[in-house]
Amino acid sequence: MSELVARIASVQPATTSTRIVSLDLGAQPFAFEAGQAALIGLAGRTERVPYSIASAPVDTATTGLLDFLIKIEPSGRWGHQFDTLGVGESIGVQGPFGTFTLPARLEDERLLFIAGGTGIAPIRGMIRQSLVTGPKPPMRLLYSAKTSEDFAYLPELGEMSARNGLDLRLHVTRNAPGAGRVGLAQLAPLVDDAATLCFVCGPESMVADVPRMLLELGIDRRRIRVEEW
Numbered sequence: 001m002s003e004l005v006a007r008i009a010s011v012q013p014a015t016t017s018t019r020i021v022s023l024d025l026g027a028q029p030f031a032f033e034a035g036q037a038a039l040i041g042l043a044g045r046t047e048r049v050p051y052s053i054a055s056a057p058v059d060t061a062t063t064g065l066l067d068f069l070i071k072i073e074p075s076g077r078w079g080h081q082f083d084t085l086g087v088g089e090s091i092g093v094q095g096p097f098g099t100f101t102l103p104a105r106l107e108d109e110r111l112l113f114i115a116g117g118t119g120i121a122p123i124r125g126m127i128r129q130s131l132v133t134g135p136k137p138p139m140r141l142l143y144s145a146k147t148s149e150d151f152a153y154l155p156e157l158g159e160m161s162a163r164n165g166l167d168l169r170l171h172v173t174r175n176a177p178g179a180g181r182v183g184l185a186q187l188a189p190l191v192d193d194a195a196t197l198c199f200v201c202g203p204e205s206m207v208a209d210v211p212r213m214l215l216e217l218g219i220d221r222r223r224i225r226v227e228e229w
Contacts, residue, residue, distance in 0.1 A: 003094045004028045005043045008087050009065055014152035015145075018118060020054070023066045023091055030066060030093070032057055034102055034129035035122040035199075035227070038095030040068065048094055052201070052227065054121040056128035066093070069121040069152055100201065100227040102126050109137045109197050112190055114182065114210050116144045116202020122227060123201055124153050131164050140167040140190050144182050144202065146174045182206060184213050191217040201227040 006023035014020045023040075032038070034056050039048035054067040100122060103109065111130070113123045120143060127139060145151045151170060161168040171186055172179050191214065198219055200210045211224045 003092050004030065005090050005092055006066065008085060008089050008091060010087060011085065014069060015150050017072055017150070018152050019070050019072055020152075021068045021070050021085075023068070023093065025060070025064050025066055027064075030060065030096075032060075032096035034125040035100045036096040036098040037100075037122070037227075038066075038068075038093050038097070040091055040093050043090035043092045045092075048092065050097075052098075052119075052122035052125075053096065054124050056125045056132065058129055058132045069118050069124075071118050098227070100199070100225060102130060103197070106130055106137045107135050110193050110195065111137050111139045112196050112198045113139070113141045114144075114187070114198065114200045114202070114206070115141065116182070116206040117146070117150070118152070119202030119206070119227070120152055121201075123199060124156075126199065127160060127166065131160065131166075136164065138167075139165070140169070142169045142171060142182065142186060142190060144171040144173055144186075144206070146172070148172055148176070182210060184216065187213055188217060191219060194218045194220065194223075196223065198224045199226075200224065 006025050009022045009024040012020045032053060037050050037052045039050055041048040051068045054069045060066055115123045143151060157168055160166040171182055173181060196219060198214055200207055207226050211226060214224050215221060
């Protein structure tokens with residue numbers, strides 16, 4: 001897999017535990033589909049870790065920036081090293097890869113996105129891409145996070161809801177009335193058409209449980225897509 005080197009253009013807080021890292025591609029081409037991922041790591045080192053691309057291809061083509069939503073925590077994953085990285089440092093990028101992508105034609109689709117935590121990253125790219133290119137299909141987003149402070153891109157998503165008709169539902173899993181994992185109670189109101197195309201991205205438990213519940217609600221298995229590496 002070929003690699004390009006890009007410099008960090010900015011590191012912005014998304015939540016208390018996540019950062020939006022923007023890489024400046026310069027004039028280097030990097031063609032990808034909304035929802036795909038890339039392997040990234042410090043240039044000059046061999047370690048590369050997969051992260052979903054948070055950008056929409058149409059945005060990257062315009063700005064030359066490639067965005068990633070990185071969780072910052074001492075978990076042993078490479079991402080926590082972004083605590084000390086700054087603007088101008090060089091990052092190696094390999095890819096893209098992955099089949100967690102939008103269909104080529106959206107005219108007759110109804111889209112339901114279910115995201116948990118940093119799983120919003122590829123879904124954010126998909127939503128932005130679908131709003132900018134071609135007909136805008138009916139879209140619903142169920143976004144789950146630990147607390148009300150843990151929703152990345154919330155102002156942007158709220159604007160998409162107000163201006164572009166995105167049906168946005170937020171669900172908190174801890175320390176709030178009705179808290180807990182996403183279940184049938186949250187999904188059922190969003191599934192009113194068995195032909196809905198569903199995208200699921202988040203923690204392992206969500207990726208394991210939500211497709212089963214969608215099947216119970218009448219969605220065909222072929223209409224359920226999950227991000228798997």
